[in-house]
Amino acid sequence: MNNKNLKKLVRPNLFKISPYIPGRPKEEICREFNLAKKDVIKMASNENALGVYEVIADELKKCLEEIYLYPEGGGKEVCKKLGDQWGLSPDNFILGNGCDEIISMVCETFLKPGDEAVIGKPTFSYYEIACRIADAKCVFVPLRNYKYDLTDILKKITSKTKLVFICNPNNPTGTIVTKKEVDKFLHLLPDHVIAVFDEAYAEYVDDVNFPNSMEYLRGKINKNIIILRTFSKVYSLAGLRIGYGISNSEIIKYLNLVRKPFNVNRLAQCAALASLEHKEWLDRSREMVFDGKEYLYKQLDKSGIKYVPSQANFLLIELARKGEIISDKLLAYGIIVRPTTSFGLPDCIRVTVGTKKQNKRFIEVLKKILLLNF
């Protein structure tokens, strides 16, 4: 079979997909620039710069003896613990191989070709990818002043709309929508639409106006909503792949129809359970991020570099230069950040808040690069 014929076998909607661009891995940068791993700082994927919590690493070592056995299929124990934590029933939870997989499951469950999904722009790119895989139409709503505008989103809802994705705090801008805005939005949301609130960074929010979205599931507002949370960020488990969805038990039942039998591995479930027991890690991580943001804001202000104040563990920095050029230059110094061209923000970079030492190094190098004539 020649290549031309092979292409015809592929579902045509897949050609509309721009592949997901991840932050570049440390190993690749070490090879490319001949640097030792200890000299490379990853500030590109919003992982937890504190690294692995030793208590969880010890639990994982114990769990290794069991990896010849399949994991518990639906992650019942984790769902039960999450239910206790959030004051909900285990039936309100579904686990995913990262919340990426839950986004896929949501699209697979609800979208058929021609359905519409409303998505902010710029935002986390996987919503668009998952919708396009399902052959749905993506309806984009530009952010206003780097922020989701829920009134604009409501205006884009039609009879064909099935899903609305709201990233709160938003990646890559770090901005939030408030409880007041969400209350009003949900009040006006039609019954044929499901609102997906992606709260991957919620643990880092310190704005008192952030909604406690679990309240919406405790019966206060009878609307179709799905909340997404992850163990990849504040819990430091990005490499294990575990996230969760929270919704009413009927929606969870439908999502389970498309869930693969053993989608979340044994180590991930073990680490998640242990993490829910050891909340001290969250406090340490949050403190690092709050202190780190304060330092970065101060330094950027001093240098006259603009940024968007963030409620997450990353910062969108506006540069009067191409972000790609700046991020390439940072790479040569072993600092990996995320250029935001693929988000439609060519003059910005997104930088994960690091440890004190990493933030200091980043600022020193950034200033040096910006002073150079190129």
Ligand SMILES: Cc1ncc(COP(=O)(O)O)c(C=O)c1O
């Ligand atoms: C907003 C948002 N949602 C979801 C994810 C994916 O998280 P996970 O690692 O749980 O798949 C990310 C990862 O960067 C993200 O930024």
